[in-house]
Amino acid sequence: MRAIQYEQFGDYDVLHPVDIPKPVLQSGQALVRMTVAGTHPLDNTVRRGKLPPGTVKPFPVTPGSVGVGTVEEPGGSDLAAGSRVMISGGRYGIAFDGTWADYIAADPSNLLPVGDEVGDTAAAALSAGAGYLTAYLALTELANFQPGQTVLAPGSGGAVGQGGVETARHLGASLAITTATTTAKAELSRAAGYEVIDLARESLRDGIARLTGGKGVDVVLDGVAGPITGQALGALARGGTLISIGYSAGMQTEINVTDLIWNAAQLRGFQFAMFTQEQINTTNARLLALVASKDITPLVDRVFPLEQAAEAQRHLIENGPFGRVLLSL
Missing domain, CATH: 3.40.50.720 (NAD(P)-binding Rossmann-like Domain)
Incomplete structure (x- = not known):
């Protein structure tokens, strides 16, 4: 599968596309095929090595804390294969490999169903930047x-x-x-x-x-x-x-x-960390409903292909975009 990884802390140029095997699922995990991933200022902070020692998983690291995809293997979840889901919570891109990849192994508690009335891009824009x-x-x-x-x-x-x-x-x-x-x-x-x-x-x-x-x-x-x-x-x-x-x-x-x-x-x-996973999921579900009813409208500045993740991150941090910056997979 395609992924973006880095093997040392540094500037945008440490990000590079790789071809790696699909994740090996641990007990209970679900396999999600990502369709749209979000960028986040936190991704930049993590990659630059600004978090406390021991916070970030051993190299290589696949960034990305948020995004939307389709369940391919439900694992221990009660989600059906083919269900569209949003990543909700978790420490992806930090303690675990993240969403800047074709597939992610996710804890079912971090997967929130996305209804047909909300498209992948809109749901990803809601989650990007949180x-x-x-x-x-x-x-x-x-x-x-x-x-x-x-x-x-x-x-x-x-x-x-x-x-x-x-x-x-x-x-x-x-x-x-x-x-x-x-x-x-x-x-x-x-x-x-x-x-x-x-x-x-x-x-x-x-x-x-x-x-x-x-x-x-x-x-x-x-x-x-x-x-x-x-x-x-x-x-x-x-x-x-x-x-x-x-x-x-x-x-x-x-x-x-x-x-x-x-x-x-x-x-x-x-x-x-001040909030429970239940609070995060409940709030994200409310927000998805508000997107569906058009009470809120997350704006998108630009969607980059996955291979241009380094440029997408640079654009987010340096160019002051008006709206969210996403990655298409």
Whole structure:
């Protein structure tokens, strides 16, 4: 079968196509024939060797944490052969070989059925970057979000930015805001129906003050970090919560501690290890239903063939795409 692997940590050029045997199934595992795989900033972090020692499986590593495929051998699952499934949870591409391959050996608990009303590309776009799943769990489980509150999800082209806005609106936010670093991307965001602050024309704090009448936002879903974190903290309403999710703009920030003290604000970190597999599957099933009903629409920037996985990863990390970047198998 075809796969993408790397045999040492490094830049994009360590990724290379290989021809290897199908996975040998362990007890209870199912064999899934992948059709569309997603790319994720985490894939880049893992490949660069930025996780703690011992976290990543021995080389070679097949990347890819998410995607959609068809069950070929059900193993210990109750899924019928030919069932379409989405990878839901698990540590694929890290502790286990991942989805950037024709076939993957998967724990049945990480396989979620996909209905006929949702296509492979749409389901893969939902899972790529995990923005919708992250936003839903962060708002409902960590932020104590209530309908009528306001939400900021910076980074209009990214998974958390887009997923955060759409999920917040579905959950009843009175206002869901994102940001764009260029006017061109702000225009794309508005065309997609997002309330966006064009950071090329006004500061984050000024934009939030303008849109909220000076009150600030109740929740920030911060998948960007870098300078944005400190600025967003200062844009919180009294009693607001900032949930730190990712760091596409950098791992360091500066904060004014009075933004925490005077606003009685909260800072929380997010990671999927905080949630059970049942919570992840239940949430992904809800999100698939929302895709089917067109209440949310995950956007796709570009689909690359599997053999161009290195270029797909570079495009995701360096080019700031507006939507998800996928791999076709």
